[in-house]
Structures are given as structure tokens and as C-alpha cells.
Amino acid sequence: MDLILKGGWIVNENGRERADIAIAGETVAAIAAPGALDDLSAAETVDVTGLHLVPGAIDMHVHFREPGYTHKEDWETGTRAAAMGGVTTVFEMPNTHPPTRSVKELRQKQDCAKKACVDFGIYGLMAEDNVDELEALAAAGANAFKCFMGNTFGNLPSPSTGAMLEGFEIAAKTGLRVSLHAETASIMAWRQAKLEAAGLDEPLHHIAARPEIVAIEAVARAAALAEWTGARIHVLHISSAGELRPLAEAKARGVDVTGETCPCYLFLSTEDYPRLGSVIRVNPPVREPKDAAGIWDALMSGVVDMIATDHAPHTPEEKRNPRIWDADCGFPGVETQMPLMLTEVAAGRMTLEHYVKISSANPARAFGMWPMKGRIAVGAHADIACLDLARREVIAAERLHSRGKITPFEGRETVGAPIHTLVRGAFVQRDRKMVEGMAGHGRQVTDIQRMPAPAPRNEDQSLAAILSGAAGTAAAPKAEDAA
Structure with missing residues (x-):
């Protein structure tokens, strides 16, 4: 051994x-x-007497900013933060510069990821102008697709519903899940323009530009497209109680849809805006206390499947701005998620077993990494977070391993922390300190990812089938010519 x-x-x-x-x-x-x-x-x-050993967390939603924005983060600093937070696998988003829209950009990002300390997946972009690239991205090793239905950092244009439908048809054939920034772009653009024209630029006006209807409409629309095509979808960063209804209804209809939320939507609300100002700005926005309560209930009942972070680092200067529209959206989270959630375990809000389910087992199943990840069992990867459930710490931005030295959880005391983190049997964090020399230990999960056999629907009505049929008809000789 x-x-x-x-x-x-x-x-x-x-x-x-x-x-x-x-x-x-x-x-x-x-x-x-x-x-x-x-x-x-x-x-x-x-x-490890006295410690609780859990499967390392799997964070399906991180932005490591490389290539293009390495002053905010890179693959080494981001994965060091993950290791310190008990996270052993991350899935990284495509809104870098350039975005991960083709095999060329995927290879570039894979090269950047050679510095990773923990295992990882890479999202390929699903956009208006790269639908023809999706099959090649899947064949080249993209682990999932990301569709920005709403605008966020990087200002990538949101695809039309027509492009989404065709993208879903293609994704259904690959079997890969499509993760959705589920906010309706046109509503948000209209409302923000009106608010800016009126000179309304306080932090709470960010919510006014993105009311919960943008999420309700987007989740319902994406679920309908997934139901018709057979695509697997995942709703990212659930922020409102309203979107839980179309999510639950889609699940009840048999749509293969999963959902995640993030700590900011559980622990923060409109009551925190006066204190935090522009630091709290994130897409989608932190909403009212009733939304946090509804999401907590859904996370416990299974309507929301998993906890993620939307780790989105920026510099303090980029975050702090008196005009809310000029403050960058998001903040680091991959290092603080586990201590925040373990504090709720200590308070009796959930069991440690349920935390394992939403932080590791469910993500592993939904994205095809089970049974190699998401459990501690013979034959599985030795991805293990060794927890001291009584350890008290205070979150401080200056101590974060991310380059983004700013957090809305500044000064919050937590109870419970990962003392050691192992990735595939090797310590990457030990005794609350990084193990040096582990950059490059992380590996893309493509070799172990096994999505179930795809089950596309309405294939004969897909755009590809119709175009293929039209081409075949055009090539066939006319009866009189044949004669």
C-alpha cells in the first residue's frame, strides 16, 4: 500500500x-x-482519529479566468484554492478570452490546465455562432457544454432560441450535459437600459434589472427544449424561489434536468446590500430572504441537486464601484463553500451525509464521473477531504489562495474545515497548508467520464435530419432522367 x-x-x-x-x-x-x-x-x-473522511467536493461551476484574465486568477491559483477548500474536482467555464468555442480554444485551455492541483473538467461553449463546432468539441474532450442564456462577465452574446434548439439536438446525441446560465437576456437588457437612463445605479437596482421572472422564463424555456430534444441540462446558480417551480415540474415530466445553488444565495439576501454595497454584485443577483428560504428547502428535498460556487474572482478595485453597473460581477467561492456548509451541519440544519450527497455524489452522477468519484469505496479514486468538524476559523480575503482577495463573507466565523485534501491518493493540502510541488497533479476527467447512452427525441424533426434529407433529395436523379 x-x-x-x-x-x-x-x-x-x-x-x-x-x-x-x-x-x-x-x-x-x-x-x-x-x-x-x-x-x-x-x-x-x-x-486521522477524530476526523471525518468524506469524498472530496465536486464543484461544477468555477471560473479560473485563464486564458485572458490571469490578473484575476489562473489554473494554479484557482486549484490551490480548491484544494484548501476540500474540493477535489472542478468544472471550468468557457467565458475566458478567447472563449472555449472550438477545438483550437479547447486545446489552449487544456494547456493552461497543466498547472492544476486538482482534477477538472472543461466546458465547451454553446453559442449562436458555433453550433457546428459542438460535435467536434465533444469528440476532442469537452466534458459538458455551457449556454449563456443571459449576459454576464465576458459579454458573450446569448444564443437565440433557434440556435439553442439546434444546440440541444446536437448535445442530445453526444450525451453531454448542457449547463445553463438561465436568465433571459432580452428582458435584462431592456430593463437595465431603462434604469441607467433614469440614473438609477444603486446596488439594489441590479435586482431590478434582473427580477426573478428572467430565471422563471429561462428555466421553463430550456426545460421545454430539453424535453423535445432529449438533451440533458443543468440549471446553474439557482437564485430565486420562483424558478424552483418550473424546475420541479420538468423533473416530474421526466426531463433529465439537475440544478445547483451557491452559498451566496443561501446565506445572503437583500438585507446585506447596504452593508456590502457593490461587493455583493453577482449574476444572477442575491435576492430576498424568502428566496433563500425556498432554496434551502429545495436543497434539502432534492429539487435542487447540488451545491456549487460560481467561483468568479476579480480584484478588489474591479469589485468596488459607486455605480453598480461598473462593478464586476462575482467573487471567489471555491475555498469557502465547504466551511460555510459544514457550519450548517454543526448547527443541525443538515446531516453530514446529506452534505456529501449534494457536494459530491450528485455532481458525480449527473456529469458521468460515478462510480470513480463521489464516494469513498474500494475501486474509487481516493479523492478525500479529512474534516475536523469542530475547527473554528474566520473567513478573511487576505488569506484566500485565490487571486481575488475580496469576499462577501469577510469576517464570518465557520465551524468545520478540511484538515487534509487528497486527490487520487496524493495529499495536495495537509494540515491546512498547501503541499508544494503539486501543480500539474490534476487530470482532466475525460478518461473516467461515462455519460449514459444518449436518448435523443424527435430525431426525424431535427434540423440536421431535415438538412440531410434535403441534400439526399437534391442528389437523387429524377425519374425521367433515370429512364
Whole structure:
């Protein structure tokens, strides 16, 4: 054995047990009662008595800003922050510069990701002008697609519903999930222009430009397109109680749709705008207390499947602006998600098992990484966060490992933290300090990703089928010519 973790509590989504873990290479080789592995020889044995060992978190929504915006973040700093936060796999978004819209840009991003400390997936962009690139992106190793139905950082144009429909038809054939920034661009552009013209530029006007109807409409529209095409979809950063209804209804109809929320939508509300000012600006916006309450309920009931972060770092100067429209949207989150959520476990709001489900098991299933990730089990990757559930820390931007040294959670005390983080059997964070020399240890999950067989619907009515049929008809000889 390469490593034995001795004396800890192993916690999966369905229960916990006190056991020793033996790791050989990248995977868990044995799990046994305390002391049962004492006769095994191992390169190293680590006593984790008193710690709870959970599958490393899988964050389906991060922006590491490279290429193009490395003054905000790069793949090494972003994945160091992930490792410090107990996150062992991340999926990185395509709104970099250039955006990840073709195989050329995908290869460029894969080259940037060679610095990663944790495992990763890479989103390919689904936009108006690159629908013809989607199959090639999937074949080249994109792990999912991202569709910006609403405007956000990078100002990528939102695709028309026609382009989305064709994109969904293609995505259905690949089997890859389409993650959605589900806000309706035209409503937001109209309202923001009116607000700006009236000189309304306070932090709360950001919500006025993006009322919850933009999310309600976008989720309902995307679900209808997914139902018709058979595409798998994922609703990103759920921010409102209103969008939970079309999400739940789509699930009830059998649409393969999952949803995530982020800590800012659970722990912050309109009550925090006066205190935080432009620091709180994020897309979609943090909303009212009733929205946070509804999302909490949905996260516990399963309507919302997982917790993610939308890790979106900027410099403090880019975040602080007296005019809300000029403040960059988003903030770091990949390092603080686990301590924030473990604080709720300590308070009795959820069990640690449920936290494992929403932070690791559900993301692994939805994006095809199960059973290699999302669980601590023999044969699975040894992606493990070793937790001290009683450890108290205070969130401070200056101590974040991200380049984005600003957070709306500044000064918040947390209870519970990952003491060690292992990625495929190797310590990348140990004793609350980064293990140096681990840049490049991270690996793209393409080799283990196994999406279920695609089940496209209405194939004969897809645009590709119609165009193919038209081409065949044009090429066929006329009856009189044949005669």
C-alpha cells in the first residue's frame, strides 16, 4: 500500500462507519475495521482519529479566468484554492478570452490546465455562432457544454432560441450535459437600459434589472427544449424561489434536468446590500430572504441537486464601484463553500451525509464521473477531504489562495474545515497548508467520464435530419432522367 489512513470516520451519502482506509496508487484498495489493516505494509500511515473522511467536493461551476484574465486568477491559483477548500474536482467555464468555442480554444485551455492541483473538467461553449463546432468539441474532450442564456462577465452574446434548439439536438446525441446560465437576456437588457437612463445605479437596482421572472422564463424555456430534444441540462446558480417551480415540474415530466445553488444565495439576501454595497454584485443577483428560504428547502428535498460556487474572482478595485453597473460581477467561492456548509451541519440544519450527497455524489452522477468519484469505496479514486468538524476559523480575503482577495463573507466565523485534501491518493493540502510541488497533479476527467447512452427525441424533426434529407433529395436523379 502507498498510504493508510487510520482511525477516521468514513462518511458517504448513505451512512458512516469508523474504519481504516488503504490506498494503492490512485484508488482505494481496502476499507476495514479499525486495526484490521495493521499487518499491511505501507509507505506511510497517517493517524486521522477524530476526523471525518468524506469524498472530496465536486464543484461544477468555477471560473479560473485563464486564458485572458490571469490578473484575476489562473489554473494554479484557482486549484490551490480548491484544494484548501476540500474540493477535489472542478468544472471550468468557457467565458475566458478567447472563449472555449472550438477545438483550437479547447486545446489552449487544456494547456493552461497543466498547472492544476486538482482534477477538472472543461466546458465547451454553446453559442449562436458555433453550433457546428459542438460535435467536434465533444469528440476532442469537452466534458459538458455551457449556454449563456443571459449576459454576464465576458459579454458573450446569448444564443437565440433557434440556435439553442439546434444546440440541444446536437448535445442530445453526444450525451453531454448542457449547463445553463438561465436568465433571459432580452428582458435584462431592456430593463437595465431603462434604469441607467433614469440614473438609477444603486446596488439594489441590479435586482431590478434582473427580477426573478428572467430565471422563471429561462428555466421553463430550456426545460421545454430539453424535453423535445432529449438533451440533458443543468440549471446553474439557482437564485430565486420562483424558478424552483418550473424546475420541479420538468423533473416530474421526466426531463433529465439537475440544478445547483451557491452559498451566496443561501446565506445572503437583500438585507446585506447596504452593508456590502457593490461587493455583493453577482449574476444572477442575491435576492430576498424568502428566496433563500425556498432554496434551502429545495436543497434539502432534492429539487435542487447540488451545491456549487460560481467561483468568479476579480480584484478588489474591479469589485468596488459607486455605480453598480461598473462593478464586476462575482467573487471567489471555491475555498469557502465547504466551511460555510459544514457550519450548517454543526448547527443541525443538515446531516453530514446529506452534505456529501449534494457536494459530491450528485455532481458525480449527473456529469458521468460515478462510480470513480463521489464516494469513498474500494475501486474509487481516493479523492478525500479529512474534516475536523469542530475547527473554528474566520473567513478573511487576505488569506484566500485565490487571486481575488475580496469576499462577501469577510469576517464570518465557520465551524468545520478540511484538515487534509487528497486527490487520487496524493495529499495536495495537509494540515491546512498547501503541499508544494503539486501543480500539474490534476487530470482532466475525460478518461473516467461515462455519460449514459444518449436518448435523443424527435430525431426525424431535427434540423440536421431535415438538412440531410434535403441534400439526399437534391442528389437523387429524377425519374425521367433515370429512364
